[in-house]
Amino acid sequence: MKLAPVDYLILSLYFAFVLGIGWLVKRxxxxxxxxxxxxxxxxxxxxxxAFIAANLxxxxxxxxxxxxxxxxxxxxxxxxxxxxPAMLFVGVFMMPFYYGSxxxxxxxxxxxxxxEKTRALNAITFAVMTIFSSGISMYALGLLFELVxxxxxxxxVLLSAAIVLVYxxxxxxxxxxxxxVLQFFLIVLGFAPLAMLxxxxxxxxxxMASRLPPVMTHTWKYVGDASQNPMGVEAFGLVxxxxxxxxxxxxxxxxxxxQRAMAADSMSSARRTPLIAAFPKMVMxxxxxxxxxxxxxxxxxxxxxxxxxxxxxxxxxxxxxxxLMAQFYPSGMLGVGLTALMASFMSGMAGNVTAFNTVWTxxxxxxxxxxxxxxxxxxMVGRVTTAVGVGLSIATAYLASHFNNIMDFLQLVFGFVxxxxxxxxxxxxxxxxxxxxxAFSGLLAGTTAAAATxxxxxxxxxxxxxxxxxxxxxxxxxxxxxxxxxxxxxxxLVTILVSLASQPKPASExxxxxxxxxxxxxxxxxxxxxxxxxxxxxxxxxLIVLNLIxx
Amino acid sequence: MSDLRIPIGIFFAxxxxxxxxxxxxxxxxAPLEFANVDLYCGISMLVFGGVMLWLARRSS
Numbered sequence: 001m002k003l004a005p006v007d008y009l010i011l012s013l014y015f016a017f018v019l020g021i022g023w024l025v026k027r028x029x030x031x032x033x034x035x036x037x038x039x040x041x042x043x044x045x046x047x048x049x050a051f052i053a054a055n056l057x058x059x060x061x062x063x064x065x066x067x068x069x070x071x072x073x074x075x076x077x078x079x080x081x082x083x084x085p086a087m088l089f090v091g092v093f094m095m096p097f098y099y100g101s102x103x104x105x106x107x108x109x110x111x112x113x114x115x116e117k118t119r120a121l122n123a124i125t126f127a128v129m130t131i132f133s134s135g136i137s138m139y140a141l142g143l144l145f146e147l148v149x150x151x152x153x154x155x156x157v158l159l160s161a162a163i164v165l166v167y168x169x170x171x172x173x174x175x176x177x178x179x180x181v182l183q184f185f186l187i188v189l190g191f192a193p194l195a196m197l198x199x200x201x202x203x204x205x206x207x208m209a210s211r212l213p214p215v216m217t218h219t220w221k222y223v224g225d226a227s228q229n230p231m232g233v234e235a236f237g238l239v240x241x242x243x244x245x246x247x248x249x250x251x252x253x254x255x256x257x258x259q260r261a262m263a264a265d266s267m268s269s270a271r272r273t274p275l276i277a278a279f280p281k282m283v284m285x286x287x288x289x290x291x292x293x294x295x296x297x298x299x300x301x302x303x304x305x306x307x308x309x310x311x312x313x314x315x316x317x318x319x320x321x322x323x324l325m326a327q328f329y330p331s332g333m334l335g336v337g338l339t340a341l342m343a344s345f346m347s348g349m350a351g352n353v354t355a356f357n358t359v360w361t362x363x364x365x366x367x368x369x370x371x372x373x374x375x376x377x378x379x380m381v382g383r384v385t386t387a388v389g390v391g392l393s394i395a396t397a398y399l400a401s402h403f404n405n406i407m408d409f410l411q412l413v414f415g416f417v418x419x420x421x422x423x424x425x426x427x428x429x430x431x432x433x434x435x436x437x438x439a440f441s442g443l444l445a446g447t448t449a450a451a452a453t454x455x456x457x458x459x460x461x462x463x464x465x466x467x468x469x470x471x472x473x474x475x476x477x478x479x480x481x482x483x484x485x486x487x488x489x490x491x492x493l494v495t496i497l498v499s500l501a502s503q504p505k506p507a508s509e510x511x512x513x514x515x516x517x518x519x520x521x522x523x524x525x526x527x528x529x530x531x532x533x534x535x536x537x538x539x540x541x542x543l544i545v546l547n548l549i550x551x
Numbered sequence: 552m553s554d555l556r557i558p559i560g561i562f563f564a565x566x567x568x569x570x571x572x573x574x575x576x577x578x579x580x581a582p583l584e585f586a587n588v589d590l591y592c593g594i595s596m597l598v599f600g601g602v603m604l605w606l607a608r609r610s611s
Binding site: 004006010021024181182201303304326327328331332336 | 555558559562563565566569570573574577579580581582583584588589591592593595596599
């Protein structure tokens, strides 16, 4: 791929604007809460778009396009039964507790609702995980730019990290959120034309369907039997594992996304943040997944285009997006497309860094190391942590480039820790009787159950390290879904049993933390388009229609 | 900053102009696409940036 001067000019213009936004926002930062939580002052249209953009990292964009080419439109399950229903749930049911509790972070909610040990467990694993995932995506980006543009790995990693560092250091969360909105529009305007051009060239949806096996253009028709679809999953594992446990676990408990809603300027805005975000989220598959399917169709059309092969055999699906750009974008739009890729990377990384510095400063530093310092001290700690977080991400990126196996192993372990989380929050928010001992032992039991499931089952030669193999899954994806199901169930049961056997918190300490002891905001005086439930109903109807169209 | 729509509007108007002018002046073509992608996408981004600026101006 060869770039013209205009492409570099567009990329530089983008860098100038993100830094400029950071500079303009800087004036608003005078306390640690301004820096780490935006002082709860951001308008709802901004938090909504940031809510999606923080998750729309480069790995998401590249990975979804790759999955489109590999699994077809079934990939849209990650949106249509995965992310979107979970976003509705967090907005309608969970935000009253997150926002109403006045907690500054998700771990802090756990401290208020349960106890210190539950918060510490969640804060530590979350902090390590955010650094880890921002490092991994930095590594993926450096590798990709080296491969398609011949840029030096070190140069692209350091330059992009430095820019993220400068604007998050200057303006904190507000700067990250404002830039995420710019990045969101850039991702949409940079990739949507590519989707249209590729689909048009492949003969539209019907043209694509006629060139591909039918399983690539149907979401539900082939999930009755795991052997009939390329994901190797069956309907129950898909709906319960992905649709319920994993998606709700991520969108409802991950501070990276929840933080965006918690920065909103009112309870009503906080609740509407994920609901408004659900509208664009619903149509993202057409921008990020459908081009991948079109790429596969195009490679059957004797146009001279094909998805590149991997050195070790098979196709290198991760190159689908960039090779499509090279085929359909001339210099000019090519610059916009690459800038969009850079933007998606930066929004993901800034999301990780701003979540990391809040959890470190408030939950670990203020919670355990230095409790009673003046606020200026925590602002300074927040700023320093931002720099440390970026530095650790870079270190992780280099670690990933040298020790890929360690990264795979860590990713697996974090999966075990994360899988049960949603059970803890569900019981914490909707069952007054749940206790701190219950939550903590439930989390440990869930993680153990996840590890045990992985150790006792095999999929694509992965797992089975406990000696005896009780079950063989058709794919690692199916294995992951079932690990999540077992982890969630174990956490749910153990939390209930231990809670019943331990001393509950008095009701006076649970105000605004649990259903039944919280004033659920009345919004009957608002027009319907500003009320959570009508918005959620519209999204559900649209989701059903989408699932039926692509059945 | 008073309104985020202003920097976003300026950014897309500038990028739209740059890409649109590239489409008119250089007339680059992609390997698989013979339409003037730069011109059409440039105009779209210019319009998007303009709408953002118009919205910001209207509400101030």
